[in-house]
Amino acid sequence: MLVAALVSVLAVACGGDDDDDDAGDAPTATTSEVGDAQNDEAGEATATTEEGEATATEDAPAPTTAATTAEEDEAGLDTSMLVIPEARDASIEVNGRVLGNPDAAVSIIEYGDFQ
Amino acid sequence: MVEPVIEERYVATGLATFEYRDYAFLGEGSVLAAEAARCAADQGRFWEYHDLIFANVDNPNLPGLSQQMFDLIAQYLELDMDAFGSCLDDHTHRSAVEESRQQASAIGVSGTPSILLNGQLVTGIETYDELFQMIDEAVGLS
Numbered sequence: 001m002l003v004a005a006l007v008s009v010l011a012v013a014c015g016g017d018d019d020d021d022d023a024g025d026a027p028t029a030t031t032s033e034v035g036d037a038q039n040d041e042a043g044e045a046t047a048t049t050e051e052g053e054a055t056a057t058e059d060a061p062a063p064t065t066a067a068t069t070a071e072e073d074e075a076g077l078d079t080s081m082l083v084i085p086e087a088r089d090a091s092i093e094v095n096g097r098v099l100g101n102p103d104a105a106v107s108i109i110e111y112g113d114f115q
Numbered sequence: 116m117v118e119p120v121i122e123e124r125y126v127a128t129g130l131a132t133f134e135y136r137d138y139a140f141l142g143e144g145s146v147l148a149a150e151a152a153r154c155a156a157d158q159g160r161f162w163e164y165h166d167l168i169f170a171n172v173d174n175p176n177l178p179g180l181s182q183q184m185f186d187l188i189a190q191y192l193e194l195d196m197d198a199f200g201s202c203l204d205d206h207t208h209r210s211a212v213e214e215s216r217q218q219a220s221a222i223g224v225s226g227t228p229s230i231l232l233n234g235q236l237v238t239g240i241e242t243y244d245e246l247f248q249m250i251d252e253a254v255g256l257s
Contacts, residue, residue, distance in 0.1 A: 077176075077183055079191040085170040088162060089127045097161055098134040099126050106131035106254045108121055109231035111138035111219045114148035114168045115180060 116169070117228055117243055124247070130254040135165060137215040138227050144180030147203070148172075149212040151185040154202035158194050167191065 092099050118133070125131040137152075139145040148168055155164030167188045171177055177184050182203070189199045202208070219229070223236050230237040230246060232253055240246050251257040 077178075077187055079187055081174070081176045082167060082187060082191055083170045083174050084191075085166045088122070088166070092122065092127055094162060096156065097136070098132050099122065099162070100132035101129045102132060104126075104129060104131050106125070106250070107134070107231075107233055108125065108131050108250065109134045109136055109234075110118065110121075111136050111215075111224045111227060111229040111231070113137075113139050113141050113145045113227040114152070114165075114172060115139075115141035115145040 117230070117246065120243070120247065121250070125250060125254060130256070131250070135161075136219065137212050138219045138224055138229065139212050139216055140227070146209065146212055147182075147185065148180045149215075150206060150208045151189075151199075151203055153208035153211065154199050155189065155192065155194060157202060157207075158198065160192050160194060163192055164188060 088099075093101060095102060118135075121131075121133050126133045137149040139149040152161055152164050152168065155161055168180075168184075171184065171188070172180060177187070185203060186196070186200075189196060222231075223238070232249060237246060237249060240249070248257065
Protein backbone atom coordinates (compact mmCIF):
# COMPACT_ATOMS: atom_id res chain seq x y z
CA MET A 1 0.00 0.00 0.00
CA LEU A 2 2.73 2.39 0.93
CA VAL A 3 4.54 1.62 -2.29
CA ALA A 4 1.38 2.20 -4.31
CA ALA A 5 0.81 5.49 -2.56
CA LEU A 6 4.37 6.60 -3.17
CA VAL A 7 4.19 5.64 -6.78
CA SER A 8 0.96 7.51 -7.19
CA VAL A 9 2.59 10.58 -5.75
CA LEU A 10 5.51 10.12 -8.11
CA ALA A 11 3.20 9.62 -11.05
CA VAL A 12 1.48 12.87 -10.26
CA ALA A 13 4.75 14.62 -9.70
CA CYS A 14 5.96 13.37 -13.06
CA GLY A 15 2.86 14.55 -14.81
CA GLY A 16 1.16 11.18 -14.92
CA ASP A 17 -2.62 10.93 -15.10
CA ASP A 18 -4.13 9.21 -12.11
CA ASP A 19 -7.25 8.46 -14.09
CA ASP A 20 -5.37 6.72 -16.81
CA ASP A 21 -5.41 2.94 -16.52
CA ASP A 22 -1.95 2.80 -18.04
CA ALA A 23 -0.72 5.05 -15.33
CA GLY A 24 -2.44 2.71 -12.97
CA ASP A 25 -0.27 -0.04 -14.33
CA ALA A 26 2.80 1.91 -13.52
CA PRO A 27 2.76 1.11 -9.84
CA THR A 28 2.53 -2.56 -10.67
CA ALA A 29 5.40 -2.23 -13.07
CA THR A 30 7.46 -0.34 -10.59
CA THR A 31 6.61 -2.84 -7.92
CA SER A 32 7.68 -5.60 -10.26
CA GLU A 33 11.01 -3.88 -10.65
CA VAL A 34 11.72 -4.65 -7.07
CA GLY A 35 10.88 -8.25 -7.56
CA ASP A 36 7.13 -8.39 -7.02
CA ALA A 37 5.92 -9.50 -10.45
CA GLN A 38 2.46 -10.79 -9.82
CA ASN A 39 0.27 -10.03 -12.82
CA ASP A 40 0.11 -9.63 -16.54
CA GLU A 41 1.47 -6.16 -16.33
CA ALA A 42 4.55 -7.71 -14.93
CA GLY A 43 5.51 -8.54 -18.47
CA GLU A 44 5.59 -4.90 -19.36
CA ALA A 45 7.18 -4.15 -16.08
CA THR A 46 9.82 -6.73 -16.76
CA ALA A 47 10.49 -5.25 -20.16
CA THR A 48 10.86 -1.89 -18.58
CA THR A 49 13.01 -3.36 -15.91
CA GLU A 50 15.17 -5.12 -18.44
CA GLU A 51 15.67 -1.86 -20.20
CA GLY A 52 16.67 -0.41 -16.91
CA GLU A 53 18.94 -3.30 -16.21
CA ALA A 54 20.45 -2.98 -19.65
CA THR A 55 21.22 0.61 -18.88
CA ALA A 56 22.61 -0.42 -15.56
CA THR A 57 24.71 -3.08 -17.24
CA GLU A 58 26.03 -0.57 -19.71
CA ASP A 59 26.96 1.57 -16.79
CA ALA A 60 28.45 -1.36 -14.93
CA PRO A 61 31.99 -1.27 -16.30
CA ALA A 62 32.66 2.14 -14.83
CA PRO A 63 31.91 1.20 -11.24
CA THR A 64 33.64 -2.14 -11.71
CA THR A 65 36.73 -0.41 -12.96
CA ALA A 66 36.49 2.04 -10.15
CA ALA A 67 36.18 -0.79 -7.67
CA THR A 68 39.19 -2.51 -9.12
CA THR A 69 41.15 0.67 -8.92
CA ALA A 70 39.94 1.17 -5.40
CA GLU A 71 41.07 -2.33 -4.47
CA GLU A 72 44.46 -1.64 -5.91
CA ASP A 73 44.60 1.59 -4.05
CA GLU A 74 43.47 -0.09 -0.86
CA ALA A 75 46.18 -2.66 -1.33
CA GLY A 76 48.54 0.24 -1.82
CA LEU A 77 50.43 -1.49 -4.56
CA ASP A 78 52.29 0.27 -7.29
CA THR A 79 55.21 -0.54 -9.50
CA SER A 80 57.60 1.43 -7.32
CA MET A 81 57.34 -1.42 -4.82
CA LEU A 82 58.87 -3.89 -7.21
CA VAL A 83 62.41 -5.04 -6.72
CA ILE A 84 64.02 -4.39 -10.06
CA PRO A 85 66.68 -6.94 -10.95
CA GLU A 86 69.89 -5.99 -12.64
CA ALA A 87 69.45 -5.78 -16.38
CA ARG A 88 70.66 -8.75 -18.34
CA ASP A 89 73.82 -8.40 -20.38
CA ALA A 90 72.51 -6.82 -23.56
CA SER A 91 75.00 -8.77 -25.63
CA ILE A 92 73.27 -12.05 -24.78
CA GLU A 93 71.13 -13.20 -27.64
CA VAL A 94 67.53 -13.90 -26.75
CA ASN A 95 65.42 -16.39 -28.67
CA GLY A 96 62.16 -16.80 -26.84
CA ARG A 97 62.92 -18.78 -23.72
CA VAL A 98 66.47 -19.52 -24.82
CA LEU A 99 69.45 -17.31 -24.07
CA GLY A 100 72.76 -17.33 -25.83
CA ASN A 101 74.43 -18.18 -29.07
CA PRO A 102 72.29 -20.79 -30.82
CA ASP A 103 75.46 -22.27 -32.26
CA ALA A 104 76.95 -22.95 -28.86
CA ALA A 105 78.07 -26.54 -28.44
CA VAL A 106 76.52 -27.01 -25.03
CA SER A 107 72.92 -26.62 -23.99
CA ILE A 108 71.81 -26.02 -20.45
CA ILE A 109 68.16 -26.34 -19.61
CA GLU A 110 66.69 -25.51 -16.24
CA TYR A 111 63.37 -26.82 -15.07
CA GLY A 112 62.18 -24.26 -12.58
CA ASP A 113 59.28 -23.20 -10.45
CA PHE A 114 58.59 -19.52 -9.83
CA GLN A 115 57.45 -20.21 -6.28
CA MET B 116 70.30 -18.77 -7.65
CA VAL B 117 72.01 -20.82 -10.26
CA GLU B 118 70.93 -18.79 -13.26
CA PRO B 119 73.13 -15.70 -12.85
CA VAL B 120 76.25 -17.80 -12.69
CA ILE B 121 75.24 -19.85 -15.70
CA GLU B 122 74.47 -16.73 -17.68
CA GLU B 123 77.68 -14.98 -16.75
CA ARG B 124 80.04 -17.89 -17.02
CA TYR B 125 78.65 -19.87 -19.92
CA VAL B 126 76.01 -17.93 -21.85
CA ALA B 127 77.53 -14.46 -22.04
CA THR B 128 80.78 -16.08 -23.13
CA GLY B 129 79.08 -17.93 -25.95
CA LEU B 130 79.92 -21.34 -24.56
CA ALA B 131 76.38 -22.51 -23.95
CA THR B 132 72.75 -21.73 -24.40
CA PHE B 133 70.41 -21.56 -21.47
CA GLU B 134 66.74 -22.35 -21.61
CA TYR B 135 64.13 -22.02 -18.90
CA ARG B 136 61.33 -24.58 -18.79
CA ASP B 137 58.43 -24.79 -16.42
CA TYR B 138 58.20 -27.37 -13.73
CA ALA B 139 55.35 -25.78 -11.83
CA PHE B 140 54.74 -28.24 -9.05
CA LEU B 141 54.29 -26.10 -5.95
CA GLY B 142 50.63 -25.25 -6.32
CA GLU B 143 48.30 -22.89 -8.08
CA GLY B 144 50.52 -19.85 -7.58
CA SER B 145 53.34 -21.62 -9.36
CA VAL B 146 51.12 -22.55 -12.25
CA LEU B 147 49.69 -19.05 -12.56
CA ALA B 148 53.16 -17.54 -12.48
CA ALA B 149 54.27 -19.84 -15.26
CA GLU B 150 51.19 -18.88 -17.23
CA ALA B 151 51.84 -15.20 -16.63
CA ALA B 152 55.40 -15.51 -17.85
CA ARG B 153 54.16 -17.20 -20.99
CA CYS B 154 51.62 -14.43 -21.48
CA ALA B 155 54.50 -11.97 -21.24
CA ALA B 156 56.42 -14.13 -23.71
CA ASP B 157 53.57 -13.63 -26.14
CA GLN B 158 54.58 -9.99 -26.10
CA GLY B 159 58.28 -10.78 -26.37
CA ARG B 160 59.09 -10.10 -22.73
CA PHE B 161 59.56 -13.51 -21.20
CA TRP B 162 62.95 -12.97 -19.65
CA GLU B 163 62.19 -9.60 -18.15
CA TYR B 164 59.02 -11.01 -16.67
CA HIS B 165 60.84 -14.12 -15.46
CA ASP B 166 63.51 -12.01 -13.78
CA LEU B 167 60.94 -9.78 -12.11
CA ILE B 168 58.97 -12.69 -10.70
CA PHE B 169 62.05 -14.22 -9.14
CA ALA B 170 63.17 -10.84 -7.84
CA ASN B 171 59.82 -10.24 -6.17
CA VAL B 172 58.43 -13.59 -5.16
CA ASP B 173 59.64 -12.97 -1.62
CA ASN B 174 59.17 -9.21 -1.70
CA PRO B 175 57.55 -8.45 1.68
CA ASN B 176 55.71 -5.49 0.19
CA LEU B 177 53.90 -7.65 -2.34
CA PRO B 178 51.32 -10.38 -1.88
CA GLY B 179 53.42 -13.17 -3.36
CA LEU B 180 52.45 -15.01 -6.49
CA SER B 181 49.05 -13.49 -7.14
CA GLN B 182 47.05 -11.72 -9.78
CA GLN B 183 48.03 -8.39 -8.24
CA MET B 184 51.68 -9.18 -8.52
CA PHE B 185 51.38 -10.49 -12.05
CA ASP B 186 49.51 -7.36 -13.11
CA LEU B 187 52.00 -5.12 -11.36
CA ILE B 188 54.92 -6.66 -13.20
CA ALA B 189 53.03 -6.47 -16.48
CA GLN B 190 52.33 -2.80 -15.83
CA TYR B 191 55.96 -2.14 -15.04
CA LEU B 192 56.98 -3.75 -18.32
CA GLU B 193 54.29 -1.72 -20.07
CA LEU B 194 52.74 -4.79 -21.58
CA ASP B 195 49.47 -4.59 -23.45
CA MET B 196 47.33 -5.07 -20.35
CA ASP B 197 44.21 -6.09 -22.23
CA ALA B 198 46.05 -8.86 -24.03
CA PHE B 199 47.91 -9.88 -20.90
CA GLY B 200 44.73 -9.93 -18.82
CA SER B 201 42.83 -11.97 -21.37
CA CYS B 202 45.71 -14.38 -21.70
CA LEU B 203 45.82 -14.93 -17.96
CA ASP B 204 42.06 -14.98 -17.43
CA ASP B 205 41.55 -17.44 -20.25
CA HIS B 206 44.43 -19.62 -19.04
CA THR B 207 45.72 -19.61 -22.57
CA HIS B 208 48.92 -21.38 -21.60
CA ARG B 209 47.75 -23.63 -18.78
CA SER B 210 47.87 -26.76 -20.87
CA ALA B 211 51.40 -25.94 -22.02
CA VAL B 212 52.51 -25.42 -18.44
CA GLU B 213 51.01 -28.73 -17.43
CA GLU B 214 52.54 -30.44 -20.45
CA SER B 215 55.96 -29.10 -19.53
CA ARG B 216 55.58 -30.46 -16.01
CA GLN B 217 54.59 -33.87 -17.31
CA GLN B 218 57.51 -33.95 -19.73
CA ALA B 219 59.86 -33.06 -16.91
CA SER B 220 58.43 -35.75 -14.67
CA ALA B 221 58.79 -38.26 -17.47
CA ILE B 222 62.54 -37.70 -17.66
CA GLY B 223 63.00 -37.87 -13.91
CA VAL B 224 62.67 -34.29 -12.72
CA SER B 225 61.25 -34.21 -9.24
CA GLY B 226 62.29 -30.83 -7.87
CA THR B 227 63.70 -27.47 -8.82
CA PRO B 228 66.02 -26.31 -10.02
CA SER B 229 66.76 -29.34 -12.15
CA ILE B 230 69.30 -29.07 -14.91
CA LEU B 231 69.62 -30.82 -18.22
CA LEU B 232 73.14 -30.67 -19.59
CA ASN B 233 73.17 -31.46 -23.29
CA GLY B 234 69.83 -33.13 -22.84
CA GLN B 235 70.83 -35.27 -19.89
CA LEU B 236 69.34 -34.72 -16.48
CA VAL B 237 72.04 -33.87 -14.01
CA THR B 238 71.72 -36.07 -10.96
CA GLY B 239 73.80 -37.10 -8.01
CA ILE B 240 75.18 -33.70 -7.15
CA GLU B 241 74.65 -31.87 -3.91
CA THR B 242 76.11 -28.44 -4.51
CA TYR B 243 76.10 -25.85 -7.25
CA ASP B 244 79.88 -26.04 -7.34
CA GLU B 245 79.57 -29.64 -8.42
CA LEU B 246 77.11 -28.59 -11.12
CA PHE B 247 79.41 -25.86 -12.36
CA GLN B 248 82.29 -28.30 -12.41
CA MET B 249 80.25 -30.60 -14.64
CA ILE B 250 79.37 -27.74 -16.96
CA ASP B 251 82.98 -26.59 -17.00
CA GLU B 252 83.94 -30.02 -18.23
CA ALA B 253 81.20 -30.02 -20.86
CA VAL B 254 82.22 -26.66 -22.30
CA GLY B 255 85.93 -27.40 -22.02
CA LEU B 256 86.86 -25.05 -19.22
CA SER B 257 88.55 -27.69 -17.16
